[in-house]
Amino acid sequence: MRSTDNAVAQWHAQNQLRQSPAWKLLQGAPWAAAFLRAEFTATKQRVPLEEFHADLADFMKELREENLSLNESWQASHYADSWVRSQFLARPMADGKFFYEPTASTARVLAFMDTLTGQRTNLNSSRLSTLLTSIETLSFQSDPNPESRIAALEAEIAERQNEIEALRNGESPAVLSADSAVAATRSVLDLAASLPADFKRMRDGVDLMLHTIRQEIMESSVTKGVAVGQVLAGDKALRGTAEGETFEGFTEFLNDPIQQARFRQSINEVLERDFTDQLSSEERANLASLLREMRREAADVHAIYGRLSESLHAYVQSAEFRESVLLRRSIHAAEQAVAKATLGSRTAVVEPLLYSPTFETLAGLGIFNPADHVPPPKLAAPPELSDADIHRTPVTPAPDMPTLHAAVERTKVTRNGRATLADVYASLPPELHHINTIRGLILAARASTNTMDSTGTQTLTFTQIDGTARTARIPLFTFTKDSAS
DSSP, X not given: XXXXXXXXXXXXXXXXXXXXXXXXXXXXXXXXXXXXXXXOBTTBSOEEHHHHHHHHHHHHHHHHHTTOOOOTTOOHHHHHHHHHHTTSEEOOEETTEEEEEEOHHXXXXXXXXXXXXXXXXXXXXXXXXXXXHHHHHHHHHTOOXXXXXXXXXXXXXXXXXXXXXXXXXXXXXXXXXXXXXXHHHHHHXXXXXXXXXXXXXXXXXXXHHHHHHHHHHHHTOSOTTHHHHHHHHHHHHHHTSHHHHHHHHHHHHHTOHHHHHHHHXXXXXXXXXXXXXXXXXXXXXXXXXXXHHHHHHHHHHHHHHHHHHHHHHHHHTSHHHHHHHHHHXXXXXXXXXXXXXOOOOOOOSSOOOTXXXXXXXXXHHOOOOGGGGSOOOXXXXXXXXXXXXXXXXXXXXXXXXXXXXXXHHHHHHHTTTEEEHHHHHHTSOGGXXXXXXXXXXXXXXXXXXXXXEEEEEEEEEEEOTTSOEEEEEEEEEEEETTSOO
């Protein structure tokens, strides 16, 4: 390798970085990054759409009071939409509601800015102890010699026995000081802070693979039967990345209830210690919700894997996949038959010109199947219909308004100038006792100055089309002699 190869590779990587959303966020307005840092924390990776817009509107009001130049025609929703288009934020839907969450690149940028503006250092005894434990575990698990591994386990057992004896004899080992315990807790939170970005990158990778495979299957832009192989190859490559290894390790952790119980118990015990009073409320909340947030991130990746599985299942059940399987079997049988046949050398009638533009293969010409050229049978003659076959659907007749007005006037005369709607309805013939007659009487009462008592009701019985009787309860309308009907 030349000495400049690494520099050239780094140069290309730098050019890609300058085109990425992460670089654009760092080069953008400082207030945008400040708001995203305040809005999204380790315990709040998703914010409902309405809450996000309200918080951004309040923040923009503060900025305008400090005479910061902002686009006056833009509201909070416009800035949020632009951040989604710039891939600073994602806007997924969960439980029928839209949420905002930082993308993988934004999460890494926010974590990077926290390290630059933070006052504490990550280099402490707890971090070095974690490093020592990790390298010892790696050395032990990668050792192929069983004898040396047994010796290491026996040495660890002896060390634990000595600690047990010291505790029984009253020789309590030194307990971590409050400052060291706080530093160790923050080291754990720093280690956990990188997990959401890894999960988001894993989720985005699976989502992109799902979108690509769906598009290729729907557009038939790949050879039949190749899509499944592409999915498996893409999934293998994705799981081989650092994010994929993180997801695989955490999936194994989620499938082990013993480890989860130990993890919860340890967190609860740490939160009960006195030194946690030196932690901020946000740090204590992050520690308490650590397992829940990781489970939620892993559930998102599993959900996308579920949609990928559904797409592959639908493709395998499709006719195209079955045809590709039959075609591959036929080609394999033909290859075996040709291999077993004892055929002598043959000379072509016309020597093919493989470079000729008019050359076509047998696959392009297709195989002639006489069954494909058999004319279809004639269609059956349409049935003959007569007037007796035509049936009209019965409907409720419209209200006969002249008859109803006449009944109102007639009933008022017989009732000494005052008649209720029920009196008018009772005076009508049985063929008019339907729902539209009741509607017509109500319209006639409302169109005049007749009185209505909303506290009183009256009951009317009407007949439906199928002959069943129904009951209608309406307000108490009274027709008076001096009102217009």
